[in-house]
Amino acid sequence: MITYEPEDAPEILRKLGYEIKRGYVLQDGETVRCNCCGRAIRPSILGNILPGSRILYCDNPVCFAEYVHIRFNY
Amino acid sequence: MSGTFWDKIKKLGLEASLLKGVAYEKVVGEEYITKQKQTIKGKGDVIVYQPVVNIIALEGTPEVLERAAILFGADAGFVRKDLLLPEHAMASPRKEARRLIREFRAFIPPDDYRALIAAEAVCNLEDRGMSKPARALHISLERKYGERGGRIYNLYRSGFIQDFFILKLRYTRYESPNDINAARLFGAFWNDQLEFFERAVWTNEMMTPDRVVEETKQRFSGRGVRRVNVYARGREGIAKIREAVDALLENDPNFRKMEESYPIAKTPCLCIILEKMTPRRRSR
Numbered sequence: 001m002i003t004y005e006p007e008d009a010p011e012i013l014r015k016l017g018y019e020i021k022r023g024y025v026l027q028d029g030e031t032v033r034c035n036c037c038g039r040a041i042r043p044s045i046l047g048n049i050l051p052g053s054r055i056l057y058c059d060n061p062v063c064f065a066e067y068v069h070i071r072f073n074y
Numbered sequence: 075m076s077g078t079f080w081d082k083i084k085k086l087g088l089e090a091s092l093l094k095g096v097a098y099e100k101v102v103g104e105e106y107i108t109k110q111k112q113t114i115k116g117k118g119d120v121i122v123y124q125p126v127v128n129i130i131a132l133e134g135t136p137e138v139l140e141r142a143a144i145l146f147g148a149d150a151g152f153v154r155k156d157l158l159l160p161e162h163a164m165a166s167p168r169k170e171a172r173r174l175i176r177e178f179r180a181f182i183p184p185d186d187y188r189a190l191i192a193a194e195a196v197c198n199l200e201d202r203g204m205s206k207p208a209r210a211l212h213i214s215l216e217r218k219y220g221e222r223g224g225r226i227y228n229l230y231r232s233g234f235i236q237d238f239f240i241l242k243l244r245y246t247r248y249e250s251p252n253d254i255n256a257a258r259l260f261g262a263f264w265n266d267q268l269e270f271f272e273r274a275v276w277t278n279e280m281m282t283p284d285r286v287v288e289e290t291k292q293r294f295s296g297r298g299v300r301r302v303n304v305y306a307r308g309r310e311g312i313a314k315i316r317e318a319v320d321a322l323l324e325n326d327p328n329f330r331k332m333e334e335s336y337p338i339a340k341t342p343c344l345c346i347i348l349e350k351m352t353p354r355r356r357s358r
Binding site for chain 1: 153158175
């Protein structure tokens, strides 16, 4: 995992091919949502971009428990 | 550091000097134990064994972020810096805790299971004296899962998951013809208990002593409940439940009272255990 500061989020997202339009993160024209709670992702509430995939989580760390549950076979 | 992620990083030709790891001490999980000599007043030099974990994460320096797209292709993920500790706490539960929690996996709703994962992480941080990140994660747990999440934390913190619920689950599985049936039975039991848990009252700043009395009496009024634990955290909370229990016992002396004091992340806590006694019959 690579850590980033909140202000770096827009740059990282753009580098990974996401678009930021009217404050929201888009991919292929569609609003990207937290894979757990469904919140529409804005750079300010981005928490995680998962390794090797296009799954994003918001900044509620408990949403990451979904990933822990499934990916880590917890 | 080893593993396929690091092999890929090296193959990408990133200079080692750019790869600054994010390290924490006295954190969750136990990758290795350090030995430190400390001088303790009255005891002299002692060896202190302390678990130390380096969280396997790279700091996103400008040079590293420049190569974000390449790193992403190498299976690197990105995590906002302030979330690294709580997320690592969830991904690295204590061994025994993980073993126990996994038993519930197929028997409670997925959201409750994830709340349990988060509850263990909160408790782990608390038990290591990391009260601020523990509190922050606790708030996040309740923000996501509401009162139900808060109850799951309380049940876990107070040991009911580890004693009462696990025994019930194991017994249900033992008695059931198959796990599908056990899941149905235990699931119903779990939901009932989460709606109203008659064995304990967890107090908070907003509860008055009268409300504590009311909640405690309500629990004793049902289905042969003979023992109720009343929990408080912090000096004010402790004073409140003592006042409430004293008021309860003044009106009804047929209780035995025991107290257990303990700290959670340096905050004093109290559990008052109330047991209903059968009134003595007068002999003729």
